[in-house]
Amino acid sequence: MSTPTLELAGIEKRFGEHRAVRAVSLACEPGEILGLVGENGAGKSTLLNIIGGVLRADAGAMRLAGQSYAPSNAASALAAGVAFVHQELNLFANLSVAENLSLSALPTRGGLICRRRMRERAAEALCAVELNLDPTLPVASLSPGERQLVEIAKALMSRPRVLLLDEPTSSLTERETQLLTELMQRWKREGIAVVYVSHQLEHVLRHCDRLVVLRDGAVQAVGAAREFDIARLIPLMVGRSLDHQFPPRTPRRMGPPVLEARGLSRAGVVRNVSLQLRQGEILGIAGLMGAGRSELARMIFGLDARDAGEVFIGGQRLPPRSPRASVARGLAFASEDRRHEGLLLDATIADNMSLASLERFATSPLRRIDHQRIAAAADELVSRLSISCRDVRRQAVRTLSGGNQQKVVLARWLMRDAQVLLLDEPTRGVDVGSRQHVYELIRQAAARGAGVLLISSEIEELLGMCDRILVLSAGAVQAEFEREDFNRDTLMAAAFAAVRGRYS
Amino acid sequence: MDRDVPPVKRFDWRRAGSQARAVPLIALLIACLLPWRPEILSLYNLESLALAIALLFVLAMGQSFVMISGGIDLSQPAVISACGVAGAFCFAAPDPSAGAGSSVVLGLTVMLCTGIVVGAAQGLAVAYLRLPPLLVSLATLMVVGGGTLWATQSNRYELPGEFTRIWYARPAGVPIPLLIVAAVAVVAHFALAHTLFGRRLYAVGQNATVARIAGLPVERTIASSYVVCGFCSGLAGVFYSARLYTASAELVENDVLLDCIAAAVIGGVSLSGGKGKVTGVLAGAVFVALVGNALNLLGLRYWHVLIAKGTVILLAVALDAAGRSRRA
Numbered sequence: 001m002s003t004p005t006l007e008l009a010g011i012e013k014r015f016g017e018h019r020a021v022r023a024v025s026l027a028c029e030p031g032e033i034l035g036l037v038g039e040n041g042a043g044k045s046t047l048l049n050i051i052g053g054v055l056r057a058d059a060g061a062m063r064l065a066g067q068s069y070a071p072s073n074a075a076s077a078l079a080a081g082v083a084f085v086h087q088e089l090n091l092f093a094n095l096s097v098a099e100n101l102s103l104s105a106l107p108t109r110g111g112l113i114c115r116r117r118m119r120e121r122a123a124e125a126l127c128a129v130e131l132n133l134d135p136t137l138p139v140a141s142l143s144p145g146e147r148q149l150v151e152i153a154k155a156l157m158s159r160p161r162v163l164l165l166d167e168p169t170s171s172l173t174e175r176e177t178q179l180l181t182e183l184m185q186r187w188k189r190e191g192i193a194v195v196y197v198s199h200q201l202e203h204v205l206r207h208c209d210r211l212v213v214l215r216d217g218a219v220q221a222v223g224a225a226r227e228f229d230i231a232r233l234i235p236l237m238v239g240r241s242l243d244h245q246f247p248p249r250t251p252r253r254m255g256p257p258v259l260e261a262r263g264l265s266r267a268g269v270v271r272n273v274s275l276q277l278r279q280g281e282i283l284g285i286a287g288l289m290g291a292g293r294s295e296l297a298r299m300i301f302g303l304d305a306r307d308a309g310e311v312f313i314g315g316q317r318l319p320p321r322s323p324r325a326s327v328a329r330g331l332a333f334a335s336e337d338r339r340h341e342g343l344l345l346d347a348t349i350a351d352n353m354s355l356a357s358l359e360r361f362a363t364s365p366l367r368r369i370d371h372q373r374i375a376a377a378a379d380e381l382v383s384r385l386s387i388s389c390r391d392v393r394r395q396a397v398r399t400l401s402g403g404n405q406q407k408v409v410l411a412r413w414l415m416r417d418a419q420v421l422l423l424d425e426p427t428r429g430v431d432v433g434s435r436q437h438v439y440e441l442i443r444q445a446a447a448r449g450a451g452v453l454l455i456s457s458e459i460e461e462l463l464g465m466c467d468r469i470l471v472l473s474a475g476a477v478q479a480e481f482e483r484e485d486f487n488r489d490t491l492m493a494a495a496f497a498a499v500r501g502r503y504s
Numbered sequence: 505m506d507r508d509v510p511p512v513k514r515f516d517w518r519r520a521g522s523q524a525r526a527v528p529l530i531a532l533l534i535a536c537l538l539p540w541r542p543e544i545l546s547l548y549n550l551e552s553l554a555l556a557i558a559l560l561f562v563l564a565m566g567q568s569f570v571m572i573s574g575g576i577d578l579s580q581p582a583v584i585s586a587c588g589v590a591g592a593f594c595f596a597a598p599d600p601s602a603g604a605g606s607s608v609v610l611g612l613t614v615m616l617c618t619g620i621v622v623g624a625a626q627g628l629a630v631a632y633l634r635l636p637p638l639l640v641s642l643a644t645l646m647v648v649g650g651g652t653l654w655a656t657q658s659n660r661y662e663l664p665g666e667f668t669r670i671w672y673a674r675p676a677g678v679p680i681p682l683l684i685v686a687a688v689a690v691v692a693h694f695a696l697a698h699t700l701f702g703r704r705l706y707a708v709g710q711n712a713t714v715a716r717i718a719g720l721p722v723e724r725t726i727a728s729s730y731v732v733c734g735f736c737s738g739l740a741g742v743f744y745s746a747r748l749y750t751a752s753a754e755l756v757e758n759d760v761l762l763d764c765i766a767a768a769v770i771g772g773v774s775l776s777g778g779k780g781k782v783t784g785v786l787a788g789a790v791f792v793a794l795v796g797n798a799l800n801l802l803g804l805r806y807w808h809v810l811i812a813k814g815t816v817i818l819l820a821v822a823l824d825a826a827g828r829s830r831r832a
Contacts, residue, residue, distance in 0.1 A: 301717075303716070303717060323716050323717055323719055324716075324719045324720070324721055324722075326719070327718065327719025328719060333717055335717065340711070340713065340714075341711075341713050341714060341717060342714065342717075343711075343714060344707060344710045344711055344714055344715075344778075345710075345711075346710060346778070346779075347706070347707070347710060351703070351706075351707075354703075355707055355714070355715070355718040355720070356718040356719050358700055358703050358704065358720075359700065362699065362700035362703075366694075366699065367699050367700040367701065368694075368698050368699055368700075369698055369699060369700060369702070369703055371698075412718065
């Protein structure tokens with residue numbers, strides 16, 4: 001065999017304490033399609049970002065066609081011949097297709113942009129992805145699939161030696177996916193090395209030459225694609241090594257339903273989801289990135305708009321877009337984006353904790369706030385939740401660790417005695433010790449009779465905590481598992497099942 | 505648990521920074537000026553300075569409510585004039601059956617209510633229609649300013665002596681505006697620091713999404729801040745028109761606006777919302793009024809005053825920005 005186009009040796013990447021990529025070595029030959037598969041957070045995107053120059057590896061070396069390759073940014077990666085098609089679309093919706101395609105190197109004549117030349121180039125580029133459309137159209141008028149193809153066309157304009165595709169099929173229709181498959185065969189003939197990341201396992205198995213399975217940032221298995229099938233892949237992908245334990249389950253009786261959602265839908269995001277949550281129940285929501293998990297919780301809470309469906313709390317209908325009404329009825333929501341949607345970072349611990357129960361501390365006719373009572377309530381929660389801090393009334397939450405910040409968010413809802421907790425990734429960015437506390441808090445809330453909806457990307461967490469798990473896939477409920485049927489592999493299989501890269 | 509952490513220091517000057525900053529600036533200004541113009545501390549000058557501070561503080565306080573909620577109100581100058589004129593119309597067509605006292609009360613009420621109504625309209629547009637505050641208030645500045653010109657046909661309206669007493673009377677030697685403004689300051693401080701509304705206002709200004717998720721009435725809170733600002737503009741309208749004995753569409757210059765935004769910012773009110781205290785705004789108002797007063801005492805021309813004031817304000821704001829980036 002010739003020298004590989006791309007070679008990685010011992011690539012490492014840390015984010016704080018978290019080792020996102022561990023000692024990854026791999027190679028990709030010219031004309032080879034290398035599939036990269038793994039669970040959410042297995043390190044696929046991080047690895048692509050390193051190859052594409054977006055991130056720099058902490059250790060390890062890369063070679064491009066035998067030569068040392070260490071891009072300092074995306075532009076230098078592109079100059080070296082590595083083109084990256086990102087998962088999130090990076091086009092300017094207000095500009096035309098042609099302008100987007102030429103943005104990095106606008107053709108000029110005498111200092112002015114030469115529009116004719118720009119259109120010609122764009123037409124050529126679109127031809128390379130067999131996309132037949134007018135390059136003067138604004139990108140905003142394109143379908144998601146067309147935008148994805150424009151993005152690929154843009155990557156191909158630099159005549160890359162290596163093409164990195166991160167989830168290209170997630171926005172493509174079936175026909176467009178077919179087109180992509182044909183294009184991949186063409187690139188293969190042209191000798192381009194393609195690194196392809198996808199959750200659509202069947203597509204990966206059918207069209208890649210070789211597969212690399214990542215788990216916890218490390219290479220779990222490598223081999224020719226024909227040696228794998230889905231049944232063999234899934235056990236390789238899941239089973240994260242968790243270094244924490246879940247608090248023991250105390251047997252408890254579940255009460256009547258506290259929350260009921262019927263036929264929740266929003267175009268392209270969530271399809272006809274219905275669910276019931278009972279008093280004292282911890283209901284897990286599993287699914288891949290982009291399966292609509294967070295969106296579902298936000299819709300229930302009334303934070304995001306919905307096209308159809310209704311939510312009932314204790315039998316009463318909830319107004320569709322009013323978090324205020326939801327909170328008043330006993331709903332609580334902890335966003336996955338703690339820093340932007342969970343906390344007032346510059347406000348004090350007491351202020352953050354009391355935010356949802358301010359009325360309770362302002363009962364006098366002038367609605368005067370009783371700072372003493374707030375501080376006392378906050379102090380009590382600080383010791384109950386083992387939050388390490390100095391002074392609840394003066395210390396800003398910004399100065400707390402991630403785990404303690406998360407506890408403050410939970411404390412806010414505990415202060416209100418919320419009856420339904422919608423928790424979106426409550427342990428993200430939380431250290432191992434605090435995780436334990438967070439788990440205990442969730443259990444205690446359930447034991448007290450609250451219903452908990454727990455969204456998590458970590459299968460282990462759901463298996464350890466939940467009484468029941470719903471698996472979302474492409475916005476719809478794909479499967480439901482009772483505790484006695486919990487099984488890592490079947491759960492994962494369900495999560496991957498409906499990924500056809502297309503929503504209704 | 506692990507709570508054996510060091511205790512907090514009693515007072516941290518750096519963290520108090522943005523509010524305490526105006527105080528040394530004020531001291532510096534007086535110290536520099538005193539040898540040149542000792543009359544700055546004369547009783548006469550102190551009284552006119554105090555009145556200037558009171559006027560500026562009322563406006564800056566209203567502006568601060570809006571700024572804390574995360575918005576801005578550029579319409580103040582037009583609203584001040586409109587309020588004055590609306591009141592003047594009541595005096596112009598007095599109810600013959602009532603005495604002069606009741607027409608003063610009516611005029612006052614109309615002035616304040618005009619401010620409240622304009623503020624409410626802006627609040628609705630910003631909070632419920634989600635229009636950008638900058639444009640809403642700029643448009644209000646034009647519409648209300650134009651409307652006032654139209655209604656007055658550029659005429660001036662004399663105001664009765666019973667009304668202008670509000671500015672000129674000195675019960676027990678203390679000007680009435682100082683008493684009123686002191687009351688406003690106390691109420692504003694109580695509202696911001698000790699009420700439900702105040703807590704909500706800061707929360708909404710710091711992060712409206714977080715506030716919304718916590719179930720706070722975000723729209724109502726934002727709209728209320730504009731109503732408060734409108735009321736303050738109305739009160740300033742009362743003072744300005746009483747001071748000049750007349751109401752007209754050109755009651756105040758538009759540069760009043762820069763003064764009061766500057767007073768708020770120098771006083772520690774953040775342009776990005778969620779921060780600010782009454783004591784800070786008061787210190788900011790003292791500083792800005794003092795700069796104006798000092799420049800007048802030095803006998804500078806109007807354009808020199810403008811240039812110098814603008815420069816000083818820019819420096820003070822730059823200081824604020826520098827302080828912020830150091831903390832971040």
